[in-house]
Amino acid sequence: MSYTLIVAEVRRGVFEERNLDSLGLGTLLGGEAVLLVPDGAYEAADKLVDAVVKIKAPEEVYLNPMNMGKILEAVFAARGKPDHILFTQSSSGMEAAAYAAGLFGMPVITDVSGYDSQAGVFLKSYYSDKVFGQFKAAGAPAILTVRSGSFREFAAEKAAAAAAEAMEGAPSVEARTFVEYVEEEKADIDITKAEFLLSVGRGIGNQDEVAGYEELAGALKAVLSGSRPVIDKLWLPKARQVGTSGKTVKPKVYLAMGISGAFQHIAGMKDSDCIIAVNKDPGAPIFQYAHYGIIGDIHKVRDKLKELAKG
Amino acid sequence: MNILVFTKRVAATQEEELRITGEGQAVDLSKVPFKVNDWDNYSVEEAVRIVDKSGGSVTAISIGDAESDEVLRRAIAMGAKDGFLVETGDILNDPFTRGELIRSFIDKEKVPFDIILTGVQSEDDQFGAVGGVLAGLMGLPYASMVIGIDAVEKDHVIIRRELEGGLQEKVKVATPCVLSIQSGINEPRYVSIMGIRKASKVERKVFKADGYEKGSPKIELVKWVYPEKKGGATMLDGELADVCGQLLGILKEKGVYQ
Numbered sequence: 001m002s003y004t005l006i007v008a009e010v011r012r013g014v015f016e017e018r019n020l021d022s023l024g025l026g027t028l029l030g031g032e033a034v035l036l037v038p039d040g041a042y043e044a045a046d047k048l049v050d051a052v053v054k055i056k057a058p059e060e061v062y063l064n065p066m067n068m069g070k071i072l073e074a075v076f077a078a079r080g081k082p083d084h085i086l087f088t089q090s091s092s093g094m095e096a097a098a099y100a101a102g103l104f105g106m107p108v109i110t111d112v113s114g115y116d117s118q119a120g121v122f123l124k125s126y127y128s129d130k131v132f133g134q135f136k137a138a139g140a141p142a143i144l145t146v147r148s149g150s151f152r153e154f155a156a157e158k159a160a161a162a163a164a165e166a167m168e169g170a171p172s173v174e175a176r177t178f179v180e181y182v183e184e185e186k187a188d189i190d191i192t193k194a195e196f197l198l199s200v201g202r203g204i205g206n207q208d209e210v211a212g213y214e215e216l217a218g219a220l221k222a223v224l225s226g227s228r229p230v231i232d233k234l235w236l237p238k239a240r241q242v243g244t245s246g247k248t249v250k251p252k253v254y255l256a257m258g259i260s261g262a263f264q265h266i267a268g269m270k271d272s273d274c275i276i277a278v279n280k281d282p283g284a285p286i287f288q289y290a291h292y293g294i295i296g297d298i299h300k301v302r303d304k305l306k307e308l309a310k311g
Numbered sequence: 312m313n314i315l316v317f318t319k320r321v322a323a324t325q326e327e328e329l330r331i332t333g334e335g336q337a338v339d340l341s342k343v344p345f346k347v348n349d350w351d352n353y354s355v356e357e358a359v360r361i362v363d364k365s366g367g368s369v370t371a372i373s374i375g376d377a378e379s380d381e382v383l384r385r386a387i388a389m390g391a392k393d394g395f396l397v398e399t400g401d402i403l404n405d406p407f408t409r410g411e412l413i414r415s416f417i418d419k420e421k422v423p424f425d426i427i428l429t430g431v432q433s434e435d436d437q438f439g440a441v442g443g444v445l446a447g448l449m450g451l452p453y454a455s456m457v458i459g460i461d462a463v464e465k466d467h468v469i470i471r472r473e474l475e476g477g478l479q480e481k482v483k484v485a486t487p488c489v490l491s492i493q494s495g496i497n498e499p500r501y502v503s504i505m506g507i508r509k510a511s512k513v514e515r516k517v518f519k520a521d522g523y524e525k526g527s528p529k530i531e532l533v534k535w536v537y538p539e540k541k542g543g544a545t546m547l548d549g550e551l552a553d554v555c556g557q558l559l560g561i562l563k564e565k566g567v568y569q
Contacts, residue, residue: 011474065443065453091474095455095491098440102410102447107529110406110438114539121533126436127324131331131338133404134533142530175452175485179469184477196567202325220568229349232495244475253567255558260325274565276558277544283328285538292561293544294554304555309568 003032005075005082005141006049007068008042009093010059012181015042017148022086023048024151025144028115029084036075038062039166046162048155057169060178065096069103070170078167082141089145091245097145107137111263113147128262129285148244148267187239194223195252199242199269202229203258203279203298210235213257216302219309222255227265243268257298261286312367312463312486315417316358316428318351318386320379321435335534347382350430354492356499357460358428359390365463368392370422374412376400380515387510388502394513395422399520404436407529410444415523417449426468427489431456442491452484455491 004026009016015037023045026033032050038061039054046052053075061067072085085100087093089111101108114123114132121134122144191197198217204210210230217224224240231241242249243265254272259265261277261284269275270289277290278298287293294301323346330339358369370393371386373379383394397416403409417424432439439455446453458479459471467486471479473493484490547554562568 069447091456091472094439095443095453095472098406098443098455099447099453101407101440102444102449104447105407108406108438108440108444109530110440119533123536126338126535127322127329127434128437129538130324130329132536132538134335134536136531136533138527138529138531173452175488176454177483179481179483182471182479182481184479196562220562222567228494232349232353234498238477245473246477248476253562253565255562274561275544276561281326281328287544287546288538288541290544292558293546294558295546296551296554300551301555301558304551305558308552308555308559 003034003079003082004029004084004086006033006035006086007093007096008035008037008044009088009090010038010040010042010062011092013041013059015044016088016090018088018090018146019045020152020155021148021150022088022146024154025086025112025115025146027154027156028117028151031083034079034082035162036071045155046164047157049162050158052162052164054164054166055169056166057172061169061172063092063096064172064176064178065099066173066176067170068096069100070173072100072104074167074170085141085143087143087145089147093145097143101143106141106143107139108143109135109137110145111147112144113150115151125263128260130283147263184238187237189223189239191223191225191240191242192247192249194249196220196222197225197242197249197251197254198222199225199227199254199256199259200230200236201227201256201259203260204230207233207235209299212299212302216306216309219306225249227259228262256286256290257302259286260284261289312361312365312425313423314358314361314367314369314426314428315422315424316351316354316369316371316386316391317413317430317441318355318371318373318382319348319430319433320345320373320375320382321348321433324435331535331537335536338535345378347385348430348433350432350434350492350494351382352499353494353496354428354430355386355389355391356497357492360497361426361460361463362390367425370395372397374399374403374409374520383515384507384510385502387513387515388506389500394515396515396517397520397523398517401520403525404532405528405530406438406440406444408525409441410448412520412523412525413441413445414448415525416518419523420518425486427451427487429489429491431491431493442489446489449489452488453490454482454484454488456493457490458493458496
């Protein structure tokens with residue numbers, strides 16, 4: 001019988017919300033939906049699937065891609081191979097999905113954000129969402145990683161509660177082992193508390209320009225934050241990063257300058273009350289999420305705003 | 312430690328408006344500049360740092376057309392000893408095909424290694440899957456989103472992986488292994504034009520990709536499409552001063568600026 005295997009992501013006891021997107025895509029794909037989850041006190045979405053397979057293994061063992069390979073082998077042996085295997089598009093989901101694809105010789109499509117059931121094609125971002133490719137898997141099972149926020153509205157409750165079954169966890173491999181979690185260092189400022197964020201991105205060009213944006217933030221009484229490229233280049237400290245690997249913010253106003261709007265950034269700021277974007281590229285994805293937009297040279301806008309704010 | 316590091320020449324599209332041609336057959340990149348993939352720049356730097364500390368040598372490998380020689384010269388200027396180009400004119404969209412080609416190349420040419428570094432993803436296709444596919448195919452231990460390499464020992468490395476929301480996990484990985492490097496792991500050194508010119512004198516080896524297996528593609532690109540239009544923003548138009556005045560007006564209305 002054909003089925004979709006949904007590999008749940010759990011982290012420090014939390015059933016991650018982005019699993020709902022995998023569950024939603026699972027519904028769209030049709031057939032039996034089987035959820036894989038480590039055995040524990042996770043608030044698993046039992047009603048949203050047909051069956052739950054609980055792996056008797058600690059979370060750190062389950063999340064390890066090499067152990068996941070063994071776990072998948074056991075699932076295939078018990079249930080046969082699924083048509084699709086869904087992982088979350090996340091640090092651990094991406095890692096395990098790609099490794100499993102190599103291990104089992106299966107097709108892999110990552111960062112799936114759309115599905116056309118008529119054509120059987122999956123939508124995958126290219127060039128930071130400027131264009132998308134429609135992809136078809138040449139064989140089954142196909143491994144997919146699912147973009148957070150893309151399918152959760154399709155997750156639907158089933159008539160009957162899922163049948164739960166326990167499965168022995170595979171012995172954990174020695175070749176890769178979890179040591180410990182490392183928390184981020186405490187920072188001088190908490191950007192999640194700011195009402196008004198001025199956020200800068202790659203478009204600012206070079207480090208010498210940062211000072212001018214600090215001045216603008218000062219003049220507008222905004223807090224300065226940034227997108228990943230700015231943090232990676234150490235132009236702003238890590239604590240000021242907005243996005244999935246940084247902070248999720250919801251200020252009253254989010255003014256984005258020179259940020260094109262990679263999905264990981266959007267995920268960290270899309271719930272802001274008012275988003276204003278300034279970018280020279282009219283096709284920048286951020287304009288799709290912004291309430292107000294200005295197409296133009298961000299440095300000129302910066303300098304004019306400073307001038308007007310002082311006047 | 313012998314380190315193989317992969318580096319890719321990619322279209323720099325961040326500031327460019329992209330156009331899809333025909334009925335979605337291709338994305339027009341004819342006017343777009345090319346550069347080294349950001350993630351690979353961090354990977355090359357990390358490889359050179361490991362070797363500076365622990366000895367051994369770095370071999371930079373690029374899969375691509377003849378123009379990709381440019382990213383190999385760059386890697387050599389940063390400290391790689393050798394540069395190998397696995398030359399192909401094909402755009403390999405399928406990460407599986409890429410992984411299989413690399414596996415076959417390493418195997419057939421008997422390229423020695425202790426650690427293979429890739430970037431987490433390339434800026435163009437953003438698959439983020441080649442490193443994992445390669446590790447799975449070769450049966451090697453794997454870790455991705457590597458944001459710190461804390462220790463390089465004889466038979467293992469201690470690394471930190473970037474998770475979400477600022478959290479990291481420390482992991483022990485046995486060598487030989489494949490690691491995919493996250494951007495921001497280090498501060499890549501500056502590469503001068505002089506440095507690249509000097510690196511040009513180091514011979515780069517060219518291998519024809521046709522000589523290796525890459526299997527049949529496991530995924531098929533059907534067509535290219537533009538992103539679905541969502542609500543979209545209200546665009547502020549006019550002279551610079553006017554537009555900026557409107558912006559300040561919105562800030563006042565939202566109560567964040569007096």
